[in-house]
Amino acid sequence: MTDEIKHEWPLFEVFVRAKRGLNHVHVGSLRAADHEMALHHARDLYTRRNEGVSIWVVRSDDVASSSPEEKEAFFAPSGDKVYRHPTYYSIPDSVPHI
Amino acid sequence: MSFDAAYEALTDHDDDARWAYGTGFADPLAGVDTTVPADVDRADLSAYCLALGDDALIMSHRLQQWVTRAPELEDELALANIALDLLGQARLLLSRAAEVEDAGRDEDVLAYQRDAAEFRNVRLAERTDADFAHLVARLLVFATWRLALLDRLTASGDPVLAAIGAKGVKEVTYHRDYAAQWVVRLGDGTPLSHERMQAAVDAVTPLIGELFRPHPTEVRLAAVAVAVDPSALRPEFDAVWAQVLKAATLRPAADVPDEADSGVSASVAQDGADRGGSSGGPAGAGRTDFAPDGGGRDGVHTAALADILAELQGVARSLPGSEW
Amino acid sequence: MTATSITDTDEKAFTETIAKDQRVEPRDWMPEGYRRTMIRQIAQHAHSEIIGMQPEGEWITRAPSLRRKAILLAKVQDEAGHGLYLYSAAETLGADRGDLTRRLIEGRQKYSSIFNYPTLSFADVGVIGWLVDGAAICNQVPLCRSSYGPYARAMIRICKEESFHQRQGYELLMTMMRGTPAQREMVQDAVNRWWWPSLMMFGPPDDQSPNSAQSMAWKIKRHSNDELRQRFVDMSVPQAEALGVTLPDPELRWNDERGHWDFGPIDWSELKRVISGDGPCNALRIENRRRADEEGAWVREAAAAHARRRQEAGA
DSSP states (O other), X not given: OOHHHHTSOXXXXXXXXXXXXXXXXXXEEEEOSSHHHHHHXXXXXXXXXXXXXXXXXXXXXXXXXXXXXGHHHHHHHHHTOGGGSGGGSOOOTTSOOO | OOGGGHHHHHHHTOOHHHHOOOOOOOOTTTTOOOSOOTTSOHHHHHHHHHHHHHHHHHHHHHHHTTTTOOSSHHHHHHHHHHHHHHHHHHHHHXXXXXXXXXXXXXXXXXXXXXOGGGOOOOHHHHOOOSSHHHHHHHHHHHHHHHHHHHHHHXXXXXXXXXXXXXXXXXXXXXXXXXXXXXXXXXXXXXXXHHHHHHHHHHXXXXXXXXXXXXXXXXXXXXXXXXXXOGGGGHHHHHHHHHHHHHHTTOOOOTTOOOTTTTTOHHHHHHHGGGTOTTSOSOTXXXXXXXXXXOOGGGTOOOHHHHHHHHHHHHHHHHSTTOOO | OOHHHXXXXXXXXXXXXXXXXXXXXXXXXXXXXXXXXXXXXXXXXXXXXXXXXXXXXXXXXXOSSHHHHHHHHHHHHHHHHHHHHHHHHHHTTTOOHHHHHHHHHTTSSOOOXXXXXXXXXXXXXXXXXXXXXXXXXXXXXXXXXXXXXXXXXXXXXXXXXXXXXXXXXXHHHHHHHTSOHHHHHXXXXXHHHHHHHHHHTTOSOGGGOTTHHHHHHTTSOOSOHHHHHHHHHHHHHHHXXXXXXOOSOTTXXXXXXXXXXXXXXXOHHHHHHIIIIISTTHHHHHHHHHHHHHHTHHHHHHHXXXXXXXXXXXX
16 A cells, blocks of 8 residues: 555445434435544535434444345345235235224 | 435335434514514614624524535534534524615625624624634533523524524534533643644634623623523623533633724723714724724624625625625 | 356346346455456546646636635535545445556556547536536446445435536626627537537447447446437527527527427537547546655655554554
8 A cells, every 4th residue: 555545545435314213314424533533524514405304423444234235135035024024924904903 | 216206215224213304494584573563663683683693693603614524524514414404503693683684685695795893793694714722622621612592592582683592502512512522632632632632722712702792682682581681691601611620631811802892892891881882983094903992792793704794795896786 | 066057046036136226235246357447447547537627627716706716625625525526436346546547657558538629618617517517427327226335325415416517617608708709709619619529428339339339238327329419409599599609510400290309410529539649638637646646655655664563553
């Protein structure tokens, strides 16, 4: 790594909670020297139009991710567990509120 | 998707909950009673709103000058945000000044048609920034002072000033935090940045005294609980300033003579009391770097303000009678 | 499983994703050519947003009313934001923003040539909003369905935010056209200068656009240059009429048979000249960017040094 690269700020991933009751959602990334700066920048960059009530920032280096090659092993097993889905169970239309 | 429905296509990829475009845009003066309180001198109130508005307008102008040349793109956004906040405050305050004055002027007439000696901003706001360290030092001083001021203004007897104060507190809290973080990073960064940050602190210090020297208008309005007596803000300012400098490993610029002080400061405030709020400073005193007989609140400015006004007002004045 | 068979599977998965109109995501396998094309296109788009701040940015401090000043400041700020969304999308492909910035200031990567024209009066702010942002929207709306997920998502956000950019420009022009004769003249003059460069924003004609076919196949691009250009002309003519300005093209006339407006030939030699760096403001725009980058270096270094020190102290 060259000296020049070392002076660049690390990448952070930004998650915004749009309003109370919703999950934080990934909205993009930005560069900052530290976490405080990342939060400031995230506010200015991703909530200019009142889009959020809460922000998380995470160093991109710290995000562990499943790889697409493992897709089958990771996600296929839940594909057949149809009994997790509410539509699996047939209930007569005459039964209300279920 | 039909290409004709290009805009609609934007929404079918988008659930509003995901991006939740802000619906929280509120008129800060909604529901606020705009009648001037009975025991308040209209000329004083107008002059006071003008002064606080000019502070914001001129400081915003200096920040606007950083747009497209900030040290990093993220800071372009931050500085533009701060400039926009202050411009918003300026518009509310100038509009209030015009409304209370009731002489047919509006925010634009006040911003574009006055000359330097009629501006009432503190001279800290007009100072040119030699580099980014100077900008953040000046912004820290400005925001710390203004936050303390706006915070007390929320209790003003003028409901409009109270509402402007309440809106401003939220904004300026962020400005102060942004500036403080940068002062600490640069002070405690590299040897070069430390040196530049210290030079900036030394350069801005002589402009601090003026911020806390009450103008007769402020004294009279503070007596009826409409304005804030700036001298009361000093302890809060000093505490924050010292704390940030310490965290930034910087030394306070000790024994720096106050630029506007030079032995007449206290008497200006006293003598000025019977001079009337809007009469202003001596005519033609607008282009000095050293002002022995008053400060920005009296209309005494440095050459830097004339430069700002040339830029700010040039287009508007070259096309008289135009609507924009 | 052999390496070859993995590649075959990967390529098949990629082709299927594109065929099914689904999005390619950052960690998916993708052909090197696709990755390169994507990085180049997103980077050029990001550079255009950042360089595009300059022609209008020059007027923020000079805006003739406080309302116009606030609008313009918010708009130029949006452009910085849009540049950042796009750099962020490029970084998901393994590009590095610092490296892309160096390519820009060393002249190794392009940006939209439209920003190499000067802004001579405040009417230019309005005309840029109306015509330049209008053309950009025509180009960008289809990109919201680009096959690369992060780019498409960035474009959705950008298009939503830019919807006010064009409207503010047009509104400014309407106000000026209702104003003094001098103001009306300023508007017409600005329209005269920006009309043809706006048409050139859609790129060379289809029969001279070598990369287009592959980009269309990969669904990076959705419509041809000429198609989008015609669309823009058709949109702009009635808008010009409503405004009361004349578009500077004597050959502009409605073609009943085609159901479109015919327009005169574009001077492509001028576009080539501007793209190759000979435009009125190329050197200035790059120089400004380079200076901001250089003058900010000590600040960025200080912040990095401070963060390292704090991390070491905390560890």
